[in-house]
Amino acid sequence: MIKAVLLDVDNTLLDFNKSANATIKHALKELGLKYSADVLDVFLRVNDTLWQKIEQKEITREELHRVRWSIIFDELGVIADGHEMERLFLSGLEDYAIPVDGAIDIVKYLSGKYKLYTASNAPYAQQVKRLTLSGIIPYIERILNFEAQGINKPQKQFFSECLKAVSPAKREEVAIIGDSLSADIAGGKSVGITTIWFNRTGEKSVSGLCDYTVKTLSDIKNIL
Numbered sequence: 001m002i003k004a005v006l007l008d009v010d011n012t013l014l015d016f017n018k019s020a021n022a023t024i025k026h027a028l029k030e031l032g033l034k035y036s037a038d039v040l041d042v043f044l045r046v047n048d049t050l051w052q053k054i055e056q057k058e059i060t061r062e063e064l065h066r067v068r069w070s071i072i073f074d075e076l077g078v079i080a081d082g083h084e085m086e087r088l089f090l091s092g093l094e095d096y097a098i099p100v101d102g103a104i105d106i107v108k109y110l111s112g113k114y115k116l117y118t119a120s121n122a123p124y125a126q127q128v129k130r131l132t133l134s135g136i137i138p139y140i141e142r143i144l145n146f147e148a149q150g151i152n153k154p155q156k157q158f159f160s161e162c163l164k165a166v167s168p169a170k171r172e173e174v175a176i177i178g179d180s181l182s183a184d185i186a187g188g189k190s191v192g193i194t195t196i197w198f199n200r201t202g203e204k205s206v207s208g209l210c211d212y213t214v215k216t217l218s219d220i221k222n223i224l
């Protein structure tokens with residue numbers, strides 16, 4: 001029987017893509033640059049690649065912040081200050097917290113039955129602000145984040161720390177819901193908790209990777 005539920009934040013509860021797009025538009029305007037739709041596409045691709053490298057411990061989070069927008073501007077053929085854009089992007093992102101469809105409804109529903117915890121790699125202060133803005137924070141028991149210790153999903157240690165935090169719930173009483181097979185699902189599997197994959201983009205899945213798959217957040221009500 002499940003007692004505690006770990007929730008990924010970006011692209012599970014909060015729509016990172018929509019929030020990032022709004023932030024990018026605003027930041028580019030501040031730099032006097034034009035926005036075009038391909039900026040978001042290039043951002044998402046470069047950002048994904050860099051986060052995968054962090055997950056594989058090939059680069060640090062600091063390196064991501066140092067190079068992210070310089071790479072994006074290079075790819076777009078735009079001459080602009082990548083460091084300044086990164087600064088504007090990071091500070092701007094805190095002001096946008098667009099929930100994924102059904103996110104508020106599902107946290108209300110789940111919080112009536114289980115203790116809820118967010119489990120995310122995003123910077124702690126940024127998460128507090130975004131979860132507050134979106135109205136999700138009242139339903140969350142605790143924000144689990146170990147970036148200060150350099151511990152990120154999908155490291156097993158991240159999930160071991162989560163298990164300590166949700167105690168006395170035992171591993172068989174804990175579930176994770178997240179959109180990333182590599183970070184949320186593989187990580188959850190590594191400590192033997194129930195895994196629920198939020199396949200919001202209709203990705204092709206390999207069987208056996210997760211315990212359950214949902215296409216919408218409200219589908220979680222059929223499982224929990």
Ligand SMILES: [Mg+2]
Nearest residue numbers: 008010011179
């Ligand atoms: Mg996510």
